[in-house]
Amino acid sequence: MPDPVLSIRDLVVEFKTEDGIVHAVDGVSYDLFPGETLGIVGESGSGKSVSTLALLGLIPQPPGRIVSGTADFKGRDLLKLKKKELRRVRGNEVAMVFQDPMTSLNPVLTVGNQLGESIRTHFPDEKKEVVKERVIDLLKLVGVPNAETRYAQYPHEFSGGMRQRAMIAMSITNSPALLIADEPTTALDVTIQAQVLEVLRRVQAETHAATILITHDLGIVAEMCDRVLVMYAGHIVESGDVETIFRAPRHPYTIGLMDSLPKVTEDEEWLRPITGSPPSLIDLPPGCPFHPRCFLARERCRQENPPLAPVEGSAHQSACHFSDELIGHKSKFSQEAVA
Numbered sequence: 657m658p659d660p661v662l663s664i665r666d667l668v669v670e671f672k673t674e675d676g677i678v679h680a681v682d683g684v685s686y687d688l689f690p691g692e693t694l695g696i697v698g699e700s701g702s703g704k705s706v707s708t709l710a711l712l713g714l715i716p717q718p719p720g721r722i723v724s725g726t727a728d729f730k731g732r733d734l735l736k737l738k739k740k741e742l743r744r745v746r747g748n749e750v751a752m753v754f755q756d757p758m759t760s761l762n763p764v765l766t767v768g769n770q771l772g773e774s775i776r777t778h779f780p781d782e783k784k785e786v787v788k789e790r791v792i793d794l795l796k797l798v799g800v801p802n803a804e805t806r807y808a809q810y811p812h813e814f815s816g817g818m819r820q821r822a823m824i825a826m827s828i829t830n831s832p833a834l835l836i837a838d839e840p841t842t843a844l845d846v847t848i849q850a851q852v853l854e855v856l857r858r859v860q861a862e863t864h865a866a867t868i869l870i871t872h873d874l875g876i877v878a879e880m881c882d883r884v885l886v887m888y889a890g891h892i893v894e895s896g897d898v899e900t901i902f903r904a905p906r907h908p909y910t911i912g913l914m915d916s917l918p919k920v921t922e923d924e925e926w927l928r929p930i931t932g933s934p935p936s937l938i939d940l941p942p943g944c945p946f947h948p949r950c951f952l953a954r955e956r957c958r959q960e961n962p963p964l965a966p967v968e969g970s971a972h973q974s975a976c977h978f979s980d981e982l983i984g985h986k987s988k989f990s991q992e993a994v995a
C-alpha cells in the first residue's frame with residue numbers, strides 16, 4: 657500500500673454558540689491515498705464540510721475551535737501551519753470546488769483573466785500568449801464550448817453548470833495533489849449534474865489528484881468514488897471500499913441511507929426515509945449517537961458508544977456493537993445492485 661497523501665487522526669472540531677457547544681466533528685480519523693476518490697457521505701449537519709474545511713484553515717475561529725487532531729499532508733501537519741503557510745498550501749497543493757462557484761469566482765474579472773491570473777501566480781514569467789493558450793485548453797478540458805469566446809466573458813454570463821466547469825478549471829490550474837469537492841453538483845439540475853461529474857472524472861484522470869468528494873447522495877458515491885466514509889453526528893460510522901459497502905453494508909445508518917435513495921423499479925416506486933432526525937450536536941444522546949433511530953438498538957446501545965472497528969479485514973470498518981448481525985442483510989439497494 658502506498659503512503660497516504662493525507663492522514664487525519666482524531667480530529668475534533670467544536671463551535672461555541674449561544675445554545676452551547678456544537679460538537680461538529682468528534683474524533684474523525686482517515687487516510688487518503690494517491691489517485692483515489694474518497695466519498696464523504698451523510699445527512700445535512702453530519703460534519704462533512706467542517707471535517708475538511710478545518711484542515712485548510714477555513715473554519716471561522718471563533719466561533720469554531722479545532723480542539724485536537726493531526727492532519728498530515730505530505731509530511732506536514734496542516735493543523736500546525738501558520739495562516740500564511742496554509743494559504744500557500746491552498747493556492748498550490750490543494751484545490752477546492754464548492755457548491756456555489758460564484759463564491760470563488762470574481763464577478764468583475766472575465767473568466768479568462770481569472771484563470772490566467774491563477775496560472776500566472778505559479779508561472780509569473782510565462783508569455784501572455786502561452787498563458788492564454790493554456791487557459792483555452794483548460795476550458796476545453798472541462799467541456800466549455802466555444803472556449804475562445806467564453807474566455808472573454810464574465811462569470812454572470814455563464815450558466816450554473818458552465819460556472820462550475822470554470823471553477824473546476826480554476827482549481828486545477830496548478831496541478832494540485834489534493835482536490836476537495838464539496839457538493840459540487842448539488843445546485844445543478846440532474847442532466848447538468850451528470851455532465852459536471854463527468855468533467856470531474858476527466859480532470860482527475862488527467863491530474864491524478866487524490867480527491868475528496870463530499871455529497872449527501874449515495875448514488876454519486878456509487879458512480880464516482882473508490883472508497884467512502886459514512887458520517888453521522890460528527891462521527892465516521894462506516895468506511896470501506898464502495899463496492900464492499902454497497903454489497904454488504906455493516907452499519908444500520910448506511911443501510912438506512914441506501915434504502916432512502918429514491919428508486920423507480922418496474923413494479924414499484926421506492927422511497928423509505930430513515931425515521932426520526934439527526935440528534936442535536938449540542939446534546940448528543942448517550943451511548944451510540946444513532947440509537948434513537950436504529951432498528952437494531954437495544955440496552956447496550958444506550959450506554960456504550962461503539963468505536964469504529966474492522967469488520968472484515970482492516971479495510972472495512974463499522975461503528976456498531978451488533979454489526980455482525982448485519983452479515984447477509986440486504987438493503988433494498990444492495991439487492992438491486994447485485995441483481
Ligand SMILES: Nc1ncnc2c1ncn2[C@@H]1O[C@H](COP(=O)(O)OP(=O)(O)OP(=O)(O)O)[C@@H](O)[C@H]1O
Pocket residue numbers: 671672673678680698699700701702703704705706707716719720872937
Ligand atoms: N460557523 C458555525 N457556527 C456554528 N455551528 C456551525 C458553524 N459551521 C458549522 N456548524 C455546525 O457544525 C455541524 C456540522 O456542519 P457541516 O457544515 O460540516 O455539515 P455538513 O455535513 O457539511 O452538512 P450539509 O450537508 O448541510 O453541508 C452542523 O451542526 C453545523 O450547524
Ligand code: SF4
Pocket residue numbers: 907908909944945946947948950951952953954957962975976977978979
Ligand atoms: S450500536 Fe446499536 S444503536 Fe448503534 S448502530 Fe449499532 S445497533 Fe444501532
Ligand SMILES: [Mg+2]
Pocket residue numbers: 704705706838
Ligand atoms: Mg456541507
